[in-house]
Amino acid sequence: MTDQQNEQWLLKARPVGMIGPEHFEHVVTPLPEPDLGAGEVLVKVLMLGFDPAMRGWVEDVPSYLPPVALGEPMRASGIGQVVKSENPNMPEGALVQGLVNWQRYCIAGGDSAMPLQVLPEGTPPGMALSVFGATSLTAYFGLLDVGKPKPGDTVLVSGAAGATGSAVAQIARLKGCKVVGIAGGEEKCQWLREACKVDATIDYKSEDVATRIAELCPEGVNVFFDNVGGSTLEAGLAGMAEGGRIVLCGAISGYNDEKPAPGPHNLMLLVVRRLRMEGFVVIDYLDRAPEAIEALMEWVGDGQFAWREDVQSGFENIPATLQRLFRGENQGKQLLKLADPD
Amino acid sequence: MTDQQNEQWLLKARPVGMIGPEHFEHVVTPLPEPDLGAGEVLVKVLMLGFDPAMRGWVEDVPSYLPPVALGEPMRASGIGQVVKSENPNMPEGALVQGLVNWQRYCIAGGDSAMPLQVLPEGTPPGMALSVFGATSLTAYFGLLDVGKPKPGDTVLVSGAAGATGSAVAQIARLKGCKVVGIAGGEEKCQWLREACKVDATIDYKSEDVATRIAELCPEGVNVFFDNVGGSTLEAGLAGMAEGGRIVLCGAISGYNDEKPAPGPHNLMLLVVRRLRMEGFVVIDYLDRAPEAIEALMEWVGDGQFAWREDVQSGFENIPATLQRLFRGENQGKQLLKLADPD
Known part of the structure; x- marks a missing residue:
C-alpha cells in the first residue's frame, strides 16, 4: 500500500452471535482525490478506539445512531490528522478526534x-x-447525572x-x-484496588x-452502575438499598448472544x-463535555486518576x-494505532 | 356466632403458587374484653378491601411491611366502627379506616x-x-410523581x-x-372506553x-404505568418513546408463580x-394523602371520574x-362487606 491508496474494513454481514473478522471485508481502494465541500476535511486516521457499543451499531435496528450499512466502512471513534482542508477551524496538520471509520x-x-x-x-x-475520551464522559455523566451519588453512598460498578x-x-x-468493583480475574481486581483505589x-x-x-x-x-447486564444485573439488583439507583450503561454480557437473554427474575x-x-x-451530554473534561484534567493532573490503554x-x-x-481480554481502553502524526 | 364472639382467618401456610382458602384457617374465639391501652380502640370491622399487594404480605421475605406471621390474622385494608375507645380522636361510634385484619x-x-x-x-x-382509597392514592402519586406525564403525552396503563x-x-x-388501557375482556375494555373515557x-x-x-x-x-409485569411489561417496553418513563406499581401476572418469571428480554x-x-x-406518600383526596373529590364531584366496586x-x-x-374476576375495586354501621 502506498500513500496513493486507501484501505478499508467494510461491514460484509450482520453478525448473529459473536462478532468477528468474518463479518468484515478488507479492501484496498484508490486514495480519493477529493473535491472537498465547504467545511470538509480529508483526514488520515492515526488511532482507533473500540467500545462495546459498536456491537449495537451493526444491528439492523433503529437506535441512537443509524445502523452501519452493509458494504460501508465500519464506524469507530478515532484520532486523525488533517491532510487536506476546506475548513478554517481544522487546518492541514491539525489533530482531530470524533467518529471516523475503519479506514486509512x-x-x-x-x-x-x-x-x-x-x-x-x-x-x-x-x-x-482513553481518559479524556467518550468512555470517561460516559462514566462522568452516567454516574453523576443519572446515578446521583451522595457522599457516603455505596457505589457498585460492574465491568469495573x-x-x-x-x-x-x-x-x-x-x-x-x-x-x-466487579471485574474478571485477579489481575484486573488488583489494579482496581491498587491503582484506582476502590x-x-x-x-x-x-x-x-451476589454473595460477595x-x-x-x-x-x-x-448506586449500581451496570455495564454487564444478565446475571450481574440480577445480582446487583438483589443487593440494592431502599431508594437506590441502577444506571444502565450497557450489557456487554449479552451483546453477542444469538437471542436476547431474559431480564432479571427479581425486577x-x-x-x-x-x-x-x-x-x-453519552451523545446526549456532548454539549456538556467541557465540564467533564475539565474535572478529568484536574484529577489526572493531580495524580488522583488511573487509567490504562491497551494499544494494538x-x-x-x-x-x-x-x-x-x-472476550474480556483488554486491559483498559482498547485502542489500535495506525500511524504517528506527521 | 354472637356479639360475644370474634371470628378470624389466620394465615396457616405460606402459599407457593396460587393463594387460596387452603392457606388460611377459620377460627371462632371469644370476643376479647379488652383492657385498652391509652390511644387504643376496639373496632368492629364493617368492610374489607382487597389488593394484589396482599399476596406479597404473606411471603416470608423482608419488604415494605413485615410479613404476616403464621398463626396471625391476615392483614387487610378496611373500614370499621369504634365500639370501645380510649382515644379522644376516635370516639365510640366513629367510622375509621386503615389497616385492619381478617377478623370481626x-x-x-x-x-x-x-x-x-x-x-x-x-x-x-x-x-x-375504592375511589378515595389506597388504590387511588397509588394511582395519583405513582402517575404524577413517578411518571411525570406532560399534557399531550401518551400514557399506557396495564391492569387498566x-x-x-x-x-x-x-x-x-x-x-x-x-x-x-390494557385489560382482559371486552366488558372491561368497553367500561374503560365509555365510563373512563380512555x-x-x-x-x-x-x-x-405489542402489535396493538x-x-x-x-x-x-x-409513560407506561404497569400493574402486570411479565409479557405485558415486555410489550410495553418495546413500545416506549425515547425518554419515556415506566412506572412499576406491581406485577400481578407473576404474584402466584411458583418460581419468579424472568424479566423482559428487551431491557x-x-x-x-x-x-x-x-x-x-404508596405508603411513602401517605403524608401527602390530603392533596390526592382533594383532587379526587373534585373530579368525583364534577362527575368526571368513574369507578366500580365489586362487593362480595x-x-x-x-x-x-x-x-x-x-383470576381477573373482579370488576373494579374488590370489597367484602361484613356489617352495616350501627
Whole structure:
C-alpha cells in the first residue's frame, strides 16, 4: 500500500452471535482525490478506539445512531490528522478526534451530524481516546447525572476494570463514596484496588457475585452502575438499598448472544425497594463535555486518576481487536494505532 | 356466632403458587374484653378491601411491611366502627379506616405505625376504600410523581380496569394525556372506553398487545404505568418513546408463580431509548394523602371520574374473594362487606 491508496474494513454481514473478522471485508481502494465541500476535511486516521457499543451499531435496528450499512466502512471513534482542508477551524496538520471509520483516510466535517473536533494542544492521541475520551464522559455523566451519588453512598460498578467502569469507580471515590468493583480475574481486581483505589473488588470468575455484594455492602448498594447486564444485573439488583439507583450503561454480557437473554427474575425489587433503573447514551451530554473534561484534567493532573490503554497495532488486526472487548481480554481502553502524526 | 364472639382467618401456610382458602384457617374465639391501652380502640370491622399487594404480605421475605406471621390474622385494608375507645380522636361510634385484619373485631390505635383514621363525615365506606382509597392514592402519586406525564403525552396503563389502573387512566386523561388501557375482556375494555373515557383499549385476551401498542401509539409511549409485569411489561417496553418513563406499581401476572418469571428480554431498550423504570410504594406518600383526596373529590364531584366496586359478602368468603383479583374476576375495586354501621 502506498500513500496513493486507501484501505478499508467494510461491514460484509450482520453478525448473529459473536462478532468477528468474518463479518468484515478488507479492501484496498484508490486514495480519493477529493473535491472537498465547504467545511470538509480529508483526514488520515492515526488511532482507533473500540467500545462495546459498536456491537449495537451493526444491528439492523433503529437506535441512537443509524445502523452501519452493509458494504460501508465500519464506524469507530478515532484520532486523525488533517491532510487536506476546506475548513478554517481544522487546518492541514491539525489533530482531530470524533467518529471516523475503519479506514486509512476519511472525509469528514461539513454538514456531518457528528463533526470532528480539534484536539486540545499537547494531548496525546491515546489519552484523547482513553481518559479524556467518550468512555470517561460516559462514566462522568452516567454516574453523576443519572446515578446521583451522595457522599457516603455505596457505589457498585460492574465491568469495573474497563475504560468506562474504572472511570466510574474513581469518580465515585473522588465524590466521597464507598466503591465496590466487579471485574474478571485477579489481575484486573488488583489494579482496581491498587491503582484506582476502590474499597473492594469482586472477581466474578472465582466468586459468587451476589454473595460477595451482600458481604461487602451490608447496608445495601445506593448506586449500581451496570455495564454487564444478565446475571450481574440480577445480582446487583438483589443487593440494592431502599431508594437506590441502577444506571444502565450497557450489557456487554449479552451483546453477542444469538437471542436476547431474559431480564432479571427479581425486577419486583424495583417496587418493594423503590428503585430507579435508568438508561442513558453519552451523545446526549456532548454539549456538556467541557465540564467533564475539565474535572478529568484536574484529577489526572493531580495524580488522583488511573487509567490504562491497551494499544494494538496493524490495520489487518482491527476486527480481531474489537473481539478482545467481548472476550474480556483488554486491559483498559482498547485502542489500535495506525500511524504517528506527521 | 354472637356479639360475644370474634371470628378470624389466620394465615396457616405460606402459599407457593396460587393463594387460596387452603392457606388460611377459620377460627371462632371469644370476643376479647379488652383492657385498652391509652390511644387504643376496639373496632368492629364493617368492610374489607382487597389488593394484589396482599399476596406479597404473606411471603416470608423482608419488604415494605413485615410479613404476616403464621398463626396471625391476615392483614387487610378496611373500614370499621369504634365500639370501645380510649382515644379522644376516635370516639365510640366513629367510622375509621386503615389497616385492619381478617377478623370481626380488632384492637388498633395507640403506638401502631399505621394508625386508623376517622372517615370524613358522610363518606360511604365503599367509596373510602375504592375511589378515595389506597388504590387511588397509588394511582395519583405513582402517575404524577413517578411518571411525570406532560399534557399531550401518551400514557399506557396495564391492569387498566382495576381499581388502581382505572384511576391512573382517568387522572392521565384529566391531565391532558392520550390514554391507552390494557385489560382482559371486552366488558372491561368497553367500561374503560365509555365510563373512563380512555382513548383506546387493548384486550390482552384477544389481541396481541405489542402489535396493538405499536398501532395505537405510533409516536411511542411516554409513560407506561404497569400493574402486570411479565409479557405485558415486555410489550410495553418495546413500545416506549425515547425518554419515556415506566412506572412499576406491581406485577400481578407473576404474584402466584411458583418460581419468579424472568424479566423482559428487551431491557437494553432502557439504554438506547434513555428510559427510566422506577418502582414505588404508596405508603411513602401517605403524608401527602390530603392533596390526592382533594383532587379526587373534585373530579368525583364534577362527575368526571368513574369507578366500580365489586362487593362480595360473607365472612366465610374472605379468602376466596382475594383469589378473584388474581383470576381477573373482579370488576373494579374488590370489597367484602361484613356489617352495616350501627
